Amino acid sequence: MKIDSRLPSGPIETAWDRTKFEMKLVNPSNRGKRTIIIVGTGLAGASAAASLGELGYNVLSFCYQDSPRRAHSIAAQGGINAAKNYRNDGDSIFRLFYDTVKGGDFRAREANVYRLAQLSNNIIDQCTAQGVPFAREYDGLLDTRSFGGAQVSRTFYSRGQTGQQLLLGAYSALMRQVKAGTVRIFSRTEMLDLVIVNGVARGIVVRNMITGKIFSVAGDAVILCTGGYANTFYLSTNAKGSNGSACWRAYKRGAGFANPCYTQIHPTCIPVTGEHQSKLTLMSESLRNDGRIWVPKKKGDRRPANEIPEEDRDYYLERKYPTFGNLVPRDVASRNAKQVCDEGRGVGESGLGVNLDFRDSIKRFGVQLIKERYGNLFEMYEKITAEDGYKVPMRIYPAAHYVMGGLWVDYHLMSSIPGLFVGGEANFSDHGANRLGASALMQGLCDGYFVLPATVPHYLSTSSLPNISDDSKEFKEAVGEAESRIKRLMNINGKRTADSFHRELGKLLWNYCGMARNEAGLKKALEAIPALREEFWQNVKVPGDSEDLNQSLEKVNRVADFMEVAELIVNDALERKESCGAHFREESRTEEGEAKRDDANFSHAAVWEFAGDNKKPIRNIEPLSFQYVKPQQRSYK
Amino acid sequence: MSEKGMKLNLKIWRQKSSKDKGGFVDYKVENISPNMSFLEMLDVLNEKIILEGGEPIAFDNDCREGICGMCGLYINGRPHGPQSGTTTCQLHMRSFRDGELITIEPWRCGAFPIVKDLIVDRSALDKIIMAGGFISVSTGAAPEANTIPVPRDDSGNSMDAAQCIGCGACIAACPNASAMLFTAAKISHLGLLPQGQPERKKRALSMVKAMDDAGFGGCTNHGECEAACPKNVSTKFIARMNRDYISAGLTEEPEKE
Numbered sequence: 001m002k003i004d005s006r007l008p009s010g011p012i013e014t015a016w017d018r019t020k021f022e023m024k025l026v027n028p029s030n031r032g033k034r035t036i037i038i039v040g041t042g043l044a045g046a047s048a049a050a051s052l053g054e055l056g057y058n059v060l061s062f063c064y065q066d067s068p069r070r071a072h073s074i075a076a077q078g079g080i081n082a083a084k085n086y087r088n089d090g091d092s093i094f095r096l097f098y099d100t101v102k103g104g105d106f107r108a109r110e111a112n113v114y115r116l117a118q119l120s121n122n123i124i125d126q127c128t129a130q131g132v133p134f135a136r137e138y139d140g141l142l143d144t145r146s147f148g149g150a151q152v153s154r155t156f157y158s159r160g161q162t163g164q165q166l167l168l169g170a171y172s173a174l175m176r177q178v179k180a181g182t183v184r185i186f187s188r189t190e191m192l193d194l195v196i197v198n199g200v201a202r203g204i205v206v207r208n209m210i211t212g213k214i215f216s217v218a219g220d221a222v223i224l225c226t227g228g229y230a231n232t233f234y235l236s237t238n239a240k241g242s243n244g245s246a247c248w249r250a251y252k253r254g255a256g257f258a259n260p261c262y263t264q265i266h267p268t269c270i271p272v273t274g275e276h277q278s279k280l281t282l283m284s285e286s287l288r289n290d291g292r293i294w295v296p297k298k299k300g301d302r303r304p305a306n307e308i309p310e311e312d313r314d315y316y317l318e319r320k321y322p323t324f325g326n327l328v329p330r331d332v333a334s335r336n337a338k339q340v341c342d343e344g345r346g347v348g349e350s351g352l353g354v355n356l357d358f359r360d361s362i363k364r365f366g367v368q369l370i371k372e373r374y375g376n377l378f379e380m381y382e383k384i385t386a387e388d389g390y391k392v393p394m395r396i397y398p399a400a401h402y403v404m405g406g407l408w409v410d411y412h413l414m415s416s417i418p419g420l421f422v423g424g425e426a427n428f429s430d431h432g433a434n435r436l437g438a439s440a441l442m443q444g445l446c447d448g449y450f451v452l453p454a455t456v457p458h459y460l461s462t463s464s465l466p467n468i469s470d471d472s473k474e475f476k477e478a479v480g481e482a483e484s485r486i487k488r489l490m491n492i493n494g495k496r497t498a499d500s501f502h503r504e505l506g507k508l509l510w511n512y513c514g515m516a517r518n519e520a521g522l523k524k525a526l527e528a529i530p531a532l533r534e535e536f537w538q539n540v541k542v543p544g545d546s547e548d549l550n551q552s553l554e555k556v557n558r559v560a561d562f563m564e565v566a567e568l569i570v571n572d573a574l575e576r577k578e579s580c581g582a583h584f585r586e587e588s589r590t591e592e593g594e595a596k597r598d599d600a601n602f603s604h605a606a607v608w609e610f611a612g613d614n615k616k617p618i619r620n621i622e623p624l625s626f627q628y629v630k631p632q633q634r635s636y637k
Numbered sequence: 638m639s640e641k642g643m644k645l646n647l648k649i650w651r652q653k654s655s656k657d658k659g660g661f662v663d664y665k666v667e668n669i670s671p672n673m674s675f676l677e678m679l680d681v682l683n684e685k686i687i688l689e690g691g692e693p694i695a696f697d698n699d700c701r702e703g704i705c706g707m708c709g710l711y712i713n714g715r716p717h718g719p720q721s722g723t724t725t726c727q728l729h730m731r732s733f734r735d736g737e738l739i740t741i742e743p744w745r746c747g748a749f750p751i752v753k754d755l756i757v758d759r760s761a762l763d764k765i766i767m768a769g770g771f772i773s774v775s776t777g778a779a780p781e782a783n784t785i786p787v788p789r790d791d792s793g794n795s796m797d798a799a800q801c802i803g804c805g806a807c808i809a810a811c812p813n814a815s816a817m818l819f820t821a822a823k824i825s826h827l828g829l830l831p832q833g834q835p836e837r838k839k840r841a842l843s844m845v846k847a848m849d850d851a852g853f854g855g856c857t858n859h860g861e862c863e864a865a866c867p868k869n870v871s872t873k874f875i876a877r878m879n880r881d882y883i884s885a886g887l888t889e890e891p892e893k894e
């Protein structure tokens with residue numbers, strides 16, 4: 001696999017402007033003749049589709065929900081970062097860039113991250129102009145808060161529904177283009193495969209989820225903005241339908257998959273209550289601004305939280321990290337929660353939980369202010385747990401949340417297959433080995449509003465793309481393959497449901513490849529996953545008909561891919577013998593027990609290449625170099 | 638409640654497709670924990686149905702945290718069930734009694750044809766937004782964000798309206814199947830902001846027209862919509878929309894197709 005990241009040379013501050021200037025444009029009168037297929041209508045997909053539609057391209061937009069407005073981005077709560085420095089608290093593009101590179105534990109590309117930090121400001125302008133109701137100060141100007149380990153206040157927000165408001169903004173821009181006739185929406189339409197003609201991406205195979213009809217769509221470029229694969233863990237904070245299938249099929253058609261083992265476990269989620277649990281609910285980590293995290297000092301102390309006196313409490317984050325305290329980055333907070341629970345000091349019925357206590361903030365600021373800041377989160381917590389977080393500490397535990405890994409892309413966001421672009425969480429992106437809070441929304445919109453609308457046209461104008469129709473050989477073959485796979489799944493007629501397999505897979509992954517990983521465990525997972533997959537293909541049961549709305553079939557089809565994604569995650573985790581960011585190898589830690597990188601051997605992105613079913617995939621590397629932020633041991637003491 | 642959790646009797650609407658007539662089917666579930674969400678209870682039922690060789694009940698859902706607007710069931714005669722300000726996915730089984738009979742239906746409204754079982758087609762809502770639920774600013778054309786200050790109250794009010802999740806409960810609850818609350822929420826969200834002023838009148842006219850064209854009914858002030866709204870969007874926005882609509886009618890030509 002050829003890995004050319006097409007990184008610009010020269011000073012980083014002007015790199016994106018220079019790249020843009022060097023890009024070829026498409027004559028406005030020719031744009032309507034070019035068809036761009038965009039899969040996904042989350043922040044990345046909707047903003048890309050709207051922006052490319054505005055430019056005059058013929059855009060086809062796909063999503064599996066009944067409306068593009070329901071993409072999983074809608075669930076983001078906390079906020080979106082930008083380097084506006086409205087507070088004059090020392091923020092700058094360089095600082096956002098620096099924080100992101102450092103927060104990602106020096107495993108991201110500097111040039112990409114710098115561009116992200118630069119464009120962050122345009123995003124806030126764009127969204128404000130669209131009517132996104134960001135929180136305001138009394139003077140009517142935009143409010144910000146500090147979030148997830150940042151020491152400056154750079155997070156813009158709309159109450160606890162930032163993702164919703166940003167997505168509705170992008171969705172309305174999208175619908176405006178639908179009205180203008182540049183964009184066509186295909187909702188309840190799931191991508192099953194990618195079609196490659198003469199080595200370049202020219203279309204997709206999809207299934208109409210109402211009629212079951214499988215068909216193909218041809219175009220000049222394909223953009224995947226299909227979100228992350230955190231649902232490989234079964235229990236995660238992602239929407240039930242979030243899946244890895246679109247990216248996985250692209251991988252199997254030759255796209256490199258980078259750093260699959262970088263999976264983020266979010267520290268503040270509501271703990272699991274039982275086997276019936278179908279998903280985990282995130283409590284925005286903005287709660288860590290005012291909530292204090294603690295567990296009892298003594299193992300097995302089962303007293304109700306409010307009866308445990310101060311001297312018997314261990315505010316372990318404040319104790320271990322006096323500078324950052326409860327605001328340490330996610331990976332550090334999660335690992336520490338796991339550690340105290342492993343020591344038997346966890347709280348709640350299962351012992352898998354830690355307290356998030358607002359008592360002191362309420363004392364200090366009054367309950368009213370806490371209500372103003374987090375009212376909807378307390379309500380949500382009470383709905384789920386029937387407990388009042390104002391009176392007793394909330395209980396939280398880490399959960400799978402986000403993936404930094406994804407399809408490998410170059411500086412233009414093009415994958416290793418020409419003509420296949422990837423945006424948003426689906427690409428391996430700019431977050432290195434750990435994403436900072438409020439940076440995913442920023443990246444999705446940066447990709448969709450600003451990067452893809454510049455780079456995709458450049459591709460179109462510099463490639464020779466003969467006219468093609470979807471009844472050519474390659475399309476027919478791909479449709480045939482998709483149909484026979486569906487047939488195969490329908491015919492297994494085994495004894496277990498898709499969910500039961502998925503749950504088992506999730507547990508394997510959580511236990512052996514979750515917050516802490518070691519060689520022995522990973523090797524065990526590498527035996528167990530293929531065995532489970534084998535059983536799946538012999539013993540899964542899909543009721544109903546394939547030519548009909550069939551949610552079991554949708555599930556089974558996604559779980560079949562998760563089974564393979566899981567194995568790649570573990571392979572990657574095993575080969576990366578260092579700890580970095582969210583990837584914590586127990587064999588590689590500092591004397592204080594923190595993640596220890598091995599820059600001499602692992603300062604690179606691992607780019608996996610599909611080598612055939614049941615063959616070990618090939619691990620390629622893209623070396624990373626740092627000119628502006630010198631790699632150092634991350635410390636939040 | 639026995640140690641093994643709740644037992645419930647369920648009466649669930651089953652319908653093979655939009656063309657099929659459909660009808661209620663009775664089910665029983667046992668061992669239901671009060672900590673389960675309503676949809677998790679249906680998951681348990683579906684797993685059982687699959688293992689017994691049947692076809693599981695189709696219902697829409699995605700985020701399962703009350704924000705995507707995908708879920709929506711008519712439970713014991715109420716959209717999203719007995720708890721106010723709550724989507725179906727956020728409803729928990731502790732809101733029900735052991736042994737209770739629960740009736741579960743899809744949204745009932747002419748503009749939302751049933752697709753299968755409990756799933757309906759809500760694409761009419763997208764058409765209303767398409768008609769004008771946006772501010773026409775193309776990417777790259779935005780001024781620096783803080784050049785447009787927005788009074789904090791306006792911004793808060795706008796956000797109150799913008800919270801709509803587009804689930805359709807308001808329409809399912811309305812005796813006239815009116816989409817006024819949904820439409821008014823978007824018109825108010827944008828109309829309360831300075832950025833939304835230039836297109837304010839045109840927006841009101843075209844969105845109301847799209848609403849009528851999609852076959853939704855008119856508003857006769859029942860107020861059921863607000864009561865059913867999981868996000869507590871207020872009917873005051875309907876009054877606001879009506880004002881916009883009337884004043885627009887006096888000065889603006891409706892948009893030509």
Ligand SMILES: Cc1cc2nc3c(=O)[nH]c(=O)nc-3n(C[C@H](O)[C@H](O)[C@H](O)COP(=O)(O)OP(=O)(O)OC[C@H]3O[C@@H](n4cnc5c(N)ncnc54)[C@H](O)[C@@H]3O)c2cc1C
Binds near residue numbers: 039068072163227441
């Ligand atoms: C609970 C929660 C809270 C979060 N809070 C924050 C926050 O406060 N700040 C922040 O920065 N980030 C946050 N994140 C992360 C952030 O929301 C996501 O990373 C981001 O929204 C992903 O956007 P996206 O456009 O890449 O994909 P998504 O929004 O996931 O959209 C994926 C799209 O792809 C479509 N799709 C997927 N597969 C297929 C297929 N096979 N065929 C057709 N269509 C398909 C879907 O229909 C959907 O339209 C949060 C995440 C979660 C889970």
Ligand code: FES
Binds near residue numbers: 705
């Ligand atoms: S499933 Fe998203 S609101 Fe209920």
